[in-house]
Amino acid sequence: MSGACLGPAPSLAADRQAYTPAWVYLLRCADGSLYAGWTNDLARRLHAHRTGAGGAKYTQSHGKAAVRLAYAERCADKPAALRREAALKKLSKGDKEALAADWAACHRLTVRMATPDDAGDVVTLYNWYVTHGTQTFQYALSTVEEYRQNIAEVLQKAPFLVAYTADGRLAGYACAHPWHTRQAFAWDVETTVYCAPDVLGQGTGRRLYTALLELLRRQGYHNAFALITRPNPQSDAFHKALGFTRYGVEKNSGYKFGRWLDLGYWAYELNPPADPPAPVRLQLDAATVAAVLQQDPGV
Ligand SMILES: CC(C)(COP(=O)(O)OP(=O)(O)OC[C@H]1O[C@@H](n2cnc3c(N)ncnc32)[C@H](O)[C@@H]1OP(=O)(O)O)[C@@H](O)C(=O)NCCC(=O)NCCS
Structure with missing residues (x-):
């Protein structure tokens, strides 16, 4: 058989970059x-x-x-x-x-809304997981330009939050994208959170996600969904701690670093279902955003 094939060459175990933290x-x-x-x-x-x-x-x-x-x-x-x-x-x-x-x-962390100029830091953090982990199914590195556009697009409908340390390092980011494109899905978002490998378990994720979920709630979104590759016990525990519930698992959904991976589906109710639902507010006023971002969930 000859001709064009669908998809990339599979990512093998040897493609994974080593990381031996101590x-x-x-x-x-x-x-x-x-x-x-x-x-x-x-x-x-x-x-x-x-x-x-x-x-x-x-x-x-x-x-x-x-x-x-x-x-x-x-x-x-x-x-x-x-x-x-x-x-x-x-x-x-x-x-x-x-x-x-x-x-x-x-x-000391500062959490703020991202701007496209944060794309360099965000893509560096994200690409670390592309090359070292299975938290993302992506094989190829993202570019700064892609993330400039991504940040600008997200901000039209939802928050894109970044957490910076006092000495200027990106500790993590969290954002939300439309869950699906058809109109009936307009009240649903998919949430994403990534923290730098040297700050895991130190409260950055909780701080970002708490603010993200509260901003989405105030915008009038109803459901937040998260897709978590399996195994990722840390993200499972994190989403559970933040109030998400797992409602399904797609078996052998993706192949990366020489193994098949499942995909867990998690949901969080931002607002109870209203009938009919009010339209989502695309932007919150600056004072509301500032008030939410200044709330520290005690971490
Ligand atoms: C998942 C992730 C965002 C969590 O952020 P974090 O800053 O490490 O987590 P936090 O310190 O804010 O933890 C919040 C809660 O999550 C739970 N949790 C976090 N890490 C945990 C671990 N290793 N084991 C058990 N529970 C854990 C705890 O209940 C914790 O509550 P506590 O602070 O009261 O103990 C972060 O670990 C990360 O970026 N991981 C790699 C990328 C990734 O998997 N992203 C998610 C893709 S779906």
Whole structure:
């Protein structure tokens, strides 16, 4: 058989770019003490400390639910992280406090509406997941120009939010697109959220999504849907924590990095169904947007 074929060459396991994270961190416990540890998955480790499921004995006996990340530092590999952890444990309380204060100052988040000029940062973050993960089914890198257009198009109907750290790094973004194009779908959106790999599990996603969902609710959208590739336990847990419910799974929906992946369908009711529904407001006034963006969900 000869002639044109449909679709790309399949993405194979060897196409995945390697990522071997190793971290040291300080946790602020309920009594103000600082606990030092290391991990290869900061988000999962933080969650374990807070819930007690596999967390350290120290944090379990020091108000585990109130434990907060006070400092995080990426290390080259596990041996480097273990060495750095030992050094952190030897620091005086004053030196640990100084590290934590600097870290907090650099990591303070500002959430704002994106502009097309944010496209370079957004595409860099998104492309990291294209090359390293299966969170997106995309194989090829997106371009800055595509994202300039994407941001401009999203903003005509919905928020495109970006969260920047005080030292100017994009920590994450969240936005919403029309769910389908036919008129009856006009009250539905598909939501998207991506956080930078070095801030996962630190509250950025919650801050962005809480604001996004509230803005969409005020615009008068009724349903937010999220498509989550499987496995992605972090995103599953995140969407569940934010109030989404999974209502379906499409088996073997996509093929990337040498494996078939399922697609989970998640839904969140933004407004109860009105009959008939009021038209969606394409834009909210600046004061409403500012009020929602200034609300901090306590992270
Ligand atoms: C999914 C994602 C957006 C979540 O954002 P985040 O900043 O890491 O998550 P947060 O710290 O705000 O967590 C909010 C809640 O989600 C849940 N959660 C997040 N990470 C979790 C984990 N690893 N294990 C269990 N629960 C987790 C917790 O309930 C958490 O609540 P808590 O803060 O009270 O513990 C982020 O991890 C991400 O960008 N992942 C990669 C890209 C991706 O998968 N995007 C979604 C595509 S559908």
